[in-house]
Amino acid sequence: MNAIISLCHFCEIHGPSVLFCTQAFHAENSPQQIIEHDQNCSSSLTDSGSYYIPQRLQSPSTPTGGGDQATHKLSGSCEACRSLPTGHSGYISNDHEDKVSYVSSQHPAQQQVFSMVRQACVRSLSCEVCPGREGPIFFGDDQNGHVLSYTFYLKDTQARGLQRWYSIIVVMMDKIFLLNSWPFLVSCMKKVIDRLQEKASKVYDKEEAKCPPRVQRLSLSKMSMTAAEFLKQKGGGGSKSVRPLIELTNDKNLFKNIHMSFTWILKAGGSRMTEKLLEGPPTEDSIIDLEKQEETEEGFTMVYTKKLDSLPSVAGAGVDSGPESPVDQNPGAPTFKNLRHLLKVIGTLKFHTLAYNVVIGNQIIIRGNAKAMVKSVIDCLKALLPKGCCRVISYSNEYEDSWRCNFLGLSPKVNLPKHIEESDLYAMLDIKGPEITKDAQPDWDDFVGYHFELTTAAALPERVPTVLSKMEKAILNDSLKYTVVEQCLVCHKEEWMNKVKVVFKFTKAEGPRSEEETRRLLQVLGAQEEDKQVLKFWMTGLSVQYRTHMLSTSKGHLAD
Numbered sequence: 001m002n003a004i005i006s007l008c009h010f011c012e013i014h015g016p017s018v019l020f021c022t023q024a025f026h027a028e029n030s031p032q033q034i035i036e037h038d039q040n041c042s043s044s045l046t047d048s049g050s051y052y053i054p055q056r057l058q059s060p061s062t063p064t065g066g067g068d069q070a071t072h073k074l075s076g077s078c079e080a081c082r083s084l085p086t087g088h089s090g091y092i093s094n095d096h097e098d099k100v101s102y103v104s105s106q107h108p109a110q111q112q113v114f115s116m117v118r119q120a121c122v123r124s125l126s127c128e129v130c131p132g133r134e135g136p137i138f139f140g141d142d143q144n145g146h147v148l149s150y151t152f153y154l155k156d157t158q159a160r161g162l163q164r165w166y167s168i169i170v171v172m173m174d175k176i177f178l179l180n181s182w183p184f185l186v187s188c189m190k191k192v193i194d195r196l197q198e199k200a201s202k203v204y205d206k207e208e209a210k211c212p213p214r215v216q217r218l219s220l221s222k223m224s225m226t227a228a229e230f231l232k233q234k235g236g237g238g239s240k241s242v243r244p245l246i247e248l249t250n251d252k253n254l255f256k257n258i259h260m261s262f263t264w265i266l267k268a269g270g271s272r273m274t275e276k277l278l279e280g281p282p283t284e285d286s287i288i289d290l291e292k293q294e295e296t297e298e299g300f301t302m303v304y305t306k307k308l309d310s311l312p313s314v315a316g317a318g319v320d321s322g323p324e325s326p327v328d329q330n331p332g333a334p335t336f337k338n339l340r341h342l343l344k345v346i347g348t349l350k351f352h353t354l355a356y357n358v359v360i361g362n363q364i365i366i367r368g369n370a371k372a373m374v375k376s377v378i379d380c381l382k383a384l385l386p387k388g389c390c391r392v393i394s395y396s397n398e399y400e401d402s403w404r405c406n407f408l409g410l411s412p413k414v415n416l417p418k419h420i421e422e423s424d425l426y427a428m429l430d431i432k433g434p435e436i437t438k439d440a441q442p443d444w445d446d447f448v449g450y451h452f453e454l455t456t457a458a459a460l461p462e463r464v465p466t467v468l469s470k471m472e473k474a475i476l477n478d479s480l481k482y483t484v485v486e487q488c489l490v491c492h493k494e495e496w497m498n499k500v501k502v503v504f505k506f507t508k509a510e511g512p513r514s515e516e517e518t519r520r521l522l523q524v525l526g527a528q529e530e531d532k533q534v535l536k537f538w539m540t541g542l543s544v545q546y547r548t549h550m551l552s553t554s555k556g557h558l559a560d
Contacts, residue, residue, distance in 0.1 A: 001270035003172035022262035027099035333370030361537030368431030388541030
């Protein structure tokens with residue numbers, strides 16, 4: 001907890017003064033070294049002899065650069081304004097796990113913090129008090145820090161009004177954190193105060209039983225005294241009207257116990273509240289990934305597979321699998337890195353035609369000898385679709401129907417069936433190039449000698465789908481790094497998947513709709529006529545979880 005806790009006292013002679021304060025010091029550099037302090041000068045610290053304290057701080061008991069000033073303050077103060085005897089530097093507790101030291105001393109170690117605590121002390125024991133003058137109150141600003149102050153009284157037979165005024169203050173810069181910690185801090189401060197008041201009350205009762213304060217004061221009033229004697233008594237001579245807190249409570253280990261209490265408050269206050277990054281709802285792609293893997297009750301992991309009964313030899317179970325293929329004939333062939341790389345190599349027109357067939361759901365066939373290059377083309381084009389719409393067979397020695405896969409890698413020896421060649425539901429990219437031996441060194445950017453032939457019967461419309469236009473605009477923008485382009489593609493896909501969800505709920509989950517109602521919905525969504533094919537195909541990429549939820553919710557609503 002990045003705060004400082006202080007015990008303050010209103011002295012009858014010197015006014016508000018800081019008695020005791022505890023603050024946390026965190027290790028700065030990594031790996032951290034515990035700073036060893038001089039045992040001769042700081043023998044009153046804990047027996048560990050070391051602490052996690054920034055090197056810029058000279059001593060845990062005096063402000064940096066202000067040692068003479070602090071010494072002067074201590075020498076000019078009375079016993080009631082002191083918490084530690086001469087030569088006692090303070091107390092320290094080390095949290096070696098978190099590399100934090102909790103240091104308690106009379107004054108803060110830094111001059112700036114000392115000024116903030118001093119100002120908070122004066123305000124807490126003068127103008128900033130709650131009704132009844134006992135209890136918690138909040139005040140402060142962003143410049144001087146925010147303060148939670150709890151004022152209280154301790155009984156004293158020798159004090160004016162038979163009681164002395166104290167306060168416990170918590171100073172920190174984070175206003176929201178301090179206000180959110182109000183219930184916790186107030187309850188902890190109240191427990192510390194109750195223990196102090198209980199001890200002080202016991203001492204008060206014993207002293208009152210021996211010599212009632214009223215009788216003592218009446219006896220003193222009958223005595224004649226000079227002005228010098230009066231000032232001497234007021235200044236601490238004679239009946240000793242100012243007494244230290246240890247004497248008021250009759251507890252020699254009082255400040256050691258207060259150090260432990262303040263340390264626990266700082267430690268627990270920082271542990272009970274932690275910052276968390278709030279993320280939005282999971283995307284459809286993340287839900288699709290989760291649906292492929294599910295943990296059973298026995299603790300095993302079940303992976304969803306797609307079984308191809310008609311194909312006895314399968315290279316692996318899953319969406320990116322297919323029949324076993326021969327060894328890559330061109331292992332040294334270059335590969336495509338991303339969509340921008342693919343566009344520059346095959347040309348803008350071919351890329352545009354290929355991308356259009358991808359987003360509307362036509363089967364994409366990549367045919368070539370270089371298995372790695374074929375797979376790299378498919379991997380690049382997959383970025384244009386949501387994961388739920390991608391059904392991939394990376395490389396095969398025979399043609400696979402479009403219902404099995406919409407991305408298919410083929411050997412150049414494989415011919416397409418006649419009914420496929422006559423349809424407009426596919427686009428095929430043939431990769432033709434020089435033979436590369438196994439001993440050749442691969443040059444990943446060298447596509448010299450390769451040429452690409454695109455075959456498709458699907459005619460390009462005058463206006464392509466909106467989502468494709470936005471994606472191509474981002475890919476063609478060379479001023480954007482491709483990492484930025486990837487995030488743009490994700491945003492565009494999520495935007496249109498949200499529209500797909502609305503259309504699914506409107507048309508599938510809630511029963512049949514007329515064409516006019518559907519047209520109005522598309523108008524509200526900002527979708528045009530050319531976007532209908534995209535919405536229809538991308539609807540197949542919705543997660544099973546979303547489909548089931550929407551259908552069950554709609555059926556229950558219709559039943560009601």
